[in-house]
Amino acid sequence: MDYQKLADRLFPYISETMEMMEEKYPERDLPEGAKVTRIAPSPTGFMHLGNLYGAMVDERLAHQSGGIFYLRIEDTDRKRLVENGVETILKVFHKFGLEFDEGATLEGDWGNYGPYTQSERASIYQTYVKALVAMGKAYPCFCTEEELAAIHEEQEKEKENFGYYGKYAVWRDRSEEEVYTQLDKGMPYVIRFRSEGSIERKIRFEDQIKGKMEITENDQDVVILKSDGLPTYHFAHVIDDHLMHTTHVVRGEEWLSTLPIHLQLFDALGLKKPKYAHTAQLMKIDDGKKRKLSKRKDPELALDFYFQNGIPVKGAVEYLLTLLNSNFEDWRRANPDAPYQDFPFSTKKMSGSGALFDIDKLNDVCKNVVSRMSAEEVYEKTVQWAEEYDPDFAALLKEDPDYSKAILSIGRGSKKPRKDFGRWSEVKAYVSFFFEPLFAPKYEELPAHLPKELVLRILSDYTKIYDPSLSQDEWFAQLKEICPSYGMTADMKAYKAAPQEYTGSVGDLSMVLRIAVCGRSQAPDLYSVMQLLGKERVIHRLDQLKEWLEAEND
RNA sequence: GGCCCCUUGGUCAAGAGGUUAAGACAUCGCCCUUUCACGGCGGUAACGUGGGUUCAAUUCCCGCAGGGGUCACCA
Numbered sequence: 001m002d003y004q005k006l007a008d009r010l011f012p013y014i015s016e017t018m019e020m021m022e023e024k025y026p027e028r029d030l031p032e033g034a035k036v037t038r039i040a041p042s043p044t045g046f047m048h049l050g051n052l053y054g055a056m057v058d059e060r061l062a063h064q065s066g067g068i069f070y071l072r073i074e075d076t077d078r079k080r081l082v083e084n085g086v087e088t089i090l091k092v093f094h095k096f097g098l099e100f101d102e103g104a105t106l107e108g109d110w111g112n113y114g115p116y117t118q119s120e121r122a123s124i125y126q127t128y129v130k131a132l133v134a135m136g137k138a139y140p141c142f143c144t145e146e147e148l149a150a151i152h153e154e155q156e157k158e159k160e161n162f163g164y165y166g167k168y169a170v171w172r173d174r175s176e177e178e179v180y181t182q183l184d185k186g187m188p189y190v191i192r193f194r195s196e197g198s199i200e201r202k203i204r205f206e207d208q209i210k211g212k213m214e215i216t217e218n219d220q221d222v223v224i225l226k227s228d229g230l231p232t233y234h235f236a237h238v239i240d241d242h243l244m245h246t247t248h249v250v251r252g253e254e255w256l257s258t259l260p261i262h263l264q265l266f267d268a269l270g271l272k273k274p275k276y277a278h279t280a281q282l283m284k285i286d287d288g289k290k291r292k293l294s295k296r297k298d299p300e301l302a303l304d305f306y307f308q309n310g311i312p313v314k315g316a317v318e319y320l321l322t323l324l325n326s327n328f329e330d331w332r333r334a335n336p337d338a339p340y341q342d343f344p345f346s347t348k349k350m351s352g353s354g355a356l357f358d359i360d361k362l363n364d365v366c367k368n369v370v371s372r373m374s375a376e377e378v379y380e381k382t383v384q385w386a387e388e389y390d391p392d393f394a395a396l397l398k399e400d401p402d403y404s405k406a407i408l409s410i411g412r413g414s415k416k417p418r419k420d421f422g423r424w425s426e427v428k429a430y431v432s433f434f435f436e437p438l439f440a441p442k443y444e445e446l447p448a449h450l451p452k453e454l455v456l457r458i459l460s461d462y463t464k465i466y467d468p469s470l471s472q473d474e475w476f477a478q479l480k481e482i483c484p485s486y487g488m489t490a491d492m493k494a495y496k497a498a499p500q501e502y503t504g505s506v507g508d509l510s511m512v513l514r515i516a517v518c519g520r521s522q523a524p525d526l527y528s529v530m531q532l533l534g535k536e537r538v539i540h541r542l543d544q545l546k547e548w549l550e551a552e553n554d
Numbered sequence: 555g556g557c558c559c560c561u562u563g564g565u566c567a568a569g570a571g572g573u574u575a576a577g578a579c580a581u582c583g584c585c586c587u588u589u590c591a592c593g594g595c596g597g598u599a600a601c602g603u604g605g606g607u608u609c610a611a612u613u614c615c616c617g618c619a620g621g622g623g624u625c626a627c628c629a
Contacts, residue, residue, distance in 0.1 A: 042629055077628055145627085161556055162625055190627050199557080207559095216557055226627040233629050257558055257624040280560075283622080292622070322578085326567050329578060351567075353560045354622070361566065361579045371592090411591075418591050430591095476588075492588080510588035522590040 001176050007134035009183065010191075011126055018131045018269075021124065025113055025243040034067035036247045038103070039093075040240075042074045043085025047092045048301045049357065050252070050282045050293045053320050057250045057279060059098045060345040067247070071103030072240060073117040076230040092303050096313055113244040118236050125231040128239055128269060129191050129224060137268050138224060140189040141171040142182045161199070163220045164192065172221060191225035193235075197264055205259070208248065208277035208347045218260035234258060238265040246274050253278040253354075254292070277347050280354040282323075293357065301357070310385050310424030315366030322365065325349040336372060366422030375409035378427075382408075385424035393428050396435050406532055407434050410524045418524060433518045434532065441519030441541075443548050447508050452549055454486055454503060458512050459546045461485075466542075468535045472527045479513075480506055516545040 028036065037058035041051065062069035071093075073086055087106060093099075102111030109116050132138035141164075143151075148164070155162050171179075172194065182189065197217035206212050224235035231239070241249055256278050266273045281292045284301070293301055306316055321328040321340060331343050370378060379401065386394035397404045408431070411418030420430050432438035446455060461482070470478065480490035487503035489495050495505040514526050517538055523529060530538050 040629090044629090074629065080628070141627095143627095148626085156555090159555070188627095210559070213559080215559095220625090223627050228627080230627090232627070236629095252623090253559065254623055255629095259558090278559085281623080285565095323566070326578090329566095330568095333578095351560095355567090356565060358565050358579070364579055367591095414592095416592050420591050479588075490588095505588080507588040514589060518589095520589095524589095524591075526588075 001136070003136040004134045006139075006176075006179070007130045009180075010133060010140060011130040014123065014126050014130045016123070016127050018128060021127055021243065025245070028068070028245045030068070031066055033065055034247075035061045035065040036068045036070075036245055037062040037250060038070045038072050038241075038244065038246055040072040040074045040237075041089055042077060042080065043089060044080055044082050046082075047089060047303045048293060048298065049303065049306075049316075049320070050301075052092075052096060052098075052303060052316070053282055053323070054250055054252060054279055055093065055098055056317070056320055056324065057277065057345075057347065057350075058248075060341075061248055061250070061277075061347070062101070063341070064345055068101045069098075070111060070113075070244070071100045071105075071116065072244070073104045074233070074236065075117060075119045076226075076233070076236060078119070078228065078230070095307070096303075096317060118240070119230065121236075121240070122229055124243070125225065125235060125239055126229065129231075129235070132193065132224075132268065133191065137194050138191050139172060139194060140179060140183075141192045141221075141223075142187050142189045143170065165195070165219045165221060169221045188227045190223045190227050192221040193224050193261075193265065193268070195219055195221050195264065197260065203260060203263065205263070205276075207256075208275055209280075209350045210253075210256075210278060210352050215256075215260055218264050220261070222261055224265070234261050234265065238262055238269070238271070241274055242266070242269075242271045248277060249274045250277045250279060252281055254281065277350075279350065280352055282357055283354040284357050292354070307385075308389060310389070310426070311362070312366055312369055312381065312422070312424065315362065315369045315422060318369055319362045319365040321345075322361070323355045326351070363422050367419040368422075370422055371412070371417040371419045375405045375412050378408045378412075379405045382424045382427045386428075389425070390428065396437065403434075403532070404431075407431050410528045410532075420524070433520065433523070434529075439519055441515070441544070441548075442521075443515060443519070443545055445521040446515050447504065447511055450504055450508060450512065452552075455512055456546060456549055458486060458509065459516060459542050459549075462513065463539050463542050466530075466535065466538060468531060468538075475527050479509055483509060513542075516542045 030036070039051075039055045039058055041047070059069050061067070071089070073089075075081060075085075086104060090106060100110075102113070102116075103109070104114075104116040115121055129138060133140075143164075147170075151164070151168050151170075152162055155168070169192075171192070195218055197219045199216050199219050201217045202214045203217055204212070205215055222234055223232050225231055237249075240246075259276070259278075263273060284291060284293055284298060318328075318332070318340060321343065325343070325345055327349060328340075328343055332340075335342065373381075379397070383394050383397050386397065408427075411420075421427055428438070432440070465478070465482075467475075467478075483490045483506050486509065488505055488509055489502045490506040492505055492507065495502055495507075499505075510526060511521060514523055515521060517526065517530060517533065519541075533541075
């Protein structure tokens, strides 16, 4: 078989050579130790937490070392293209603060190693495929889908390994005449790699995350170029990451099983291999069983879902970081205000086993993250979220930004900040009573043991004595002072010891006011709330409760 | 089924050949407290299994089991 002749026949329009490619995409000029990483999603337009999880490893590795983090679009599967897929990808990563240094953008490519969209790189792949054919390391295969299915069936029956290898590699050693006959007839074909591997042999390999391992060589003649002239993932990965000079390939562990193919291809082409980091997959519980997060089955893990639910970007990022490097939590406690980029991230600290997605933990991380934010930031983020998902609420917040921010600063800024909410979507319920349109009092939460007459008396008395100019201490002292006139006590210990001796405690007294003013029994510091609402509204609300109680009499 | 990866409490996990086997979330109890949200203290709760190496193994080795992944002209 004249391989060069075959190569020319197969790719007559490919005039460039491997050497020319190497010259066109020279080694990057980067400082020692700088890592080049990438994410290479297929533009299905669907991103979930798992994608972000992996991308963060890439981003940290690159930017922590002064390297390059770039975006490549893997769109070789023309059947699965989705409109606006690329836009969605770009938008999501931008939102999460993962910025690319290079790669595909909506305005075209940015960087010297493009094109960064695989469908635009067909001739590049073909150049290398042609070279492989010329070396006799790749060959055309004319099998139809049906023939391959038949082979699979036979293997199943014979209990043999599946795939295109050995005697099942039917086009591997066909005569020149047979091949050219098919070509002359214009039959469609794929190009397969001629594997010299054997399942009897093992390869030693060291993964950045999983460490040393032994894997079986690949003996399959895998397809490297599909009949539409585009490469399969295996081949595109090898060529692209070589030409773009990726130093570290971070990908899900589902790729571990095809790793032998990739290593084999690098060797066949005489190319330097990148380092690999195979990340354990994010899992979820399904029917009591652990399962890999799936695009199709877990739409609730789509990143859009997080945005909708008002999960703070920072919260999601920090949660992921705790999964990625468990010592992140310790570091965060020691450095509460440092940007997470300061954390010394390491693949060595990554777990080899898949983490179960834990919504409780996420919630907790979010609460902590939000509690550390300034009122200003909380205000801005909440408005931003509400503008998209709850416009009425956004408008309400923006009516008087200073008022809104003042509300959000209650209990914020101290060493022990309040942790009332961890999501932007929870803010509305928390602040609702500060806004007339949202004020929906639940007067039935009044302490049941207080006689209605007593409550009415308290309300009308307090209307007369409420003095907003008092300091918080003075204000509370006043409450204590008036307790006895209602048969209540300000001494909580005494009250707890013998509750039957009193009509109630200062706690009950406060509760009456709280229910009147806030319309509910759970609220932040009552004094602050009253200060913010202003005397007029406080008194009005006391009156409102009075009216409600009186109306109830009928 | 073949191949590969993984295995410490409910979850995420630290850990070293000899430890009272960290910590966080969740959960339970107590305390603080004018409610709540915090905060403090404490409780329940773990090294899958069988061999081997060793004075000693949860830690090293082998087998097994369990879980996960993968076996496409998808990535």
